[in-house]
Amino acid sequence: MMIETSSFFDIHKTETSRINQVDFDNLEFGRVFSDHMFLMEYENGEWMRGKIEPYGPFTMSPASMVFHYGQAIFEGMKAYRMADGGVSIFRPGKNIERFNLSAKRMCMPEVPEDIFMEALATLVELDKEWVPGGDESSLYIRPFMIATDSYVGVKASEKYAFSIFTCPVGAYYKGNVSVKVERNYTRATPGGTGYAKAAGNYAGSLYPSRLAREEGFDQLIWTDAIEHEYIEESGTMNAMFVLNGGLVSPATSDTILNGVTRDSVLTIARDLGINVDIRKVAVSELRSGLESGSITEAFGVGTAATIKPIAEIGIDGIHYPLKHVNHAKSVANQLLNELDGIRRGKIEDRHAWNIPI
Numbered sequence: 001m002m003i004e005t006s007s008f009f010d011i012h013k014t015e016t017s018r019i020n021q022v023d024f025d026n027l028e029f030g031r032v033f034s035d036h037m038f039l040m041e042y043e044n045g046e047w048m049r050g051k052i053e054p055y056g057p058f059t060m061s062p063a064s065m066v067f068h069y070g071q072a073i074f075e076g077m078k079a080y081r082m083a084d085g086g087v088s089i090f091r092p093g094k095n096i097e098r099f100n101l102s103a104k105r106m107c108m109p110e111v112p113e114d115i116f117m118e119a120l121a122t123l124v125e126l127d128k129e130w131v132p133g134g135d136e137s138s139l140y141i142r143p144f145m146i147a148t149d150s151y152v153g154v155k156a157s158e159k160y161a162f163s164i165f166t167c168p169v170g171a172y173y174k175g176n177v178s179v180k181v182e183r184n185y186t187r188a189t190p191g192g193t194g195y196a197k198a199a200g201n202y203a204g205s206l207y208p209s210r211l212a213r214e215e216g217f218d219q220l221i222w223t224d225a226i227e228h229e230y231i232e233e234s235g236t237m238n239a240m241f242v243l244n245g246g247l248v249s250p251a252t253s254d255t256i257l258n259g260v261t262r263d264s265v266l267t268i269a270r271d272l273g274i275n276v277d278i279r280k281v282a283v284s285e286l287r288s289g290l291e292s293g294s295i296t297e298a299f300g301v302g303t304a305a306t307i308k309p310i311a312e313i314g315i316d317g318i319h320y321p322l323k324h325v326n327h328a329k330s331v332a333n334q335l336l337n338e339l340d341g342i343r344r345g346k347i348e349d350r351h352a353w354n355i356p357i
């Protein structure tokens with residue numbers, strides 16, 4: 001096994017790449033893993049020297065604290081195949097910032113930005129042949145941190161593992177989605193962990209999502225925990241609506257994830273001269289906008305999902321179809337073409353979002 005070094009970690013390259021076993025034309029989201037992963041452990045109050053090694057399983061004690069008290073956080077970002085054949089990671093600095101915000105909320109150590117960035121860039125460079133080139137394809141990057149101390153008392157762990165692996169992916173949602181406005185269950189409460197990318201937020205969303213699927217919906221749009229009247233987010237995506245031709249989206253808070261795709265889409269909308277209104281969005285306003293036709297589009301935005309048009313919204317048992325869902329000139333399509341063009345180097349990267357590898 002060949003060993004190279006960087007300032008912060010050693011690199012053990014695989015001798016047998018699995019890339020020839022992959023059908024890049026039929027990628028299922030999140031099921032295919034590239035050749036290498038990054039791993040770095042924390043103990044005695046500091047990060048140890050890390051390593052990049054062949055992708056493979058961890059061995060862990062059953063008493064590892066992550067299994068019991070849920071100290072686990074993660075991020076999602078993407079690397080794209082550029083029009084000139086190169087590879088760029090999209091806005092990794094924003095995800096690193098949010099990762100460390102999540103770490104702080106979950107009482108976990110922050111990962112120094114320079115180590116995080118070097119690990120990302122080296123890992124993607126090493127597996128750059130795994131970055132697919134298809135229209136809806138990219139290399140999804142999943143950094144995460146877990147508590148690894150073997151201890152059964154409830155307290156913050158003293159040991160952690162930080163790891164990054166990557167997956168060549170196609171679309172997260174195939175086609176348009178149908179969503180239910182959730183008026184009973186809650187994703188996040190004020191003062192809670194909703195703004196952090198904490199694993200437990202996702203675990204708690206599974207049961208209400210299952211109930212919605214049994215009613216024929218693909219996803220939920222959560223409402224606030226107090227009145228169940230204000231739109232929050234979709235769990236895998238932030239929510240946006242087109243009202244009288246302008247873009248309306250709920251303001252982020254401690255119960256709504258501050259999405260990187262959300263920020264990118266709002267910036268692009270402003271660049272394109274679309275009116276952007278960030279504020280509270282009431283379910284009553286959504287309902288009357290859908291009834292009167294002033295709301296013509298709704299879509300979710302997220303790293304995994306990109307920009308996903310919503311075909312139908314269910315509110316209190318009534319199904320409302322969206323008027324402009326598949327129009328070529330829809331606001332969602334304009335924004336997607338612009339965002340995708342920037343990420344793939346076909347449109348000028350005027351905000352310096354792409355980090356070339």
Ligand code: COI
Nearest residue numbers: 076077236302303304305
């Ligand atoms: C992402 O969009 O990257 C996410 O983390 C959402 C979901 C896949 C969990």
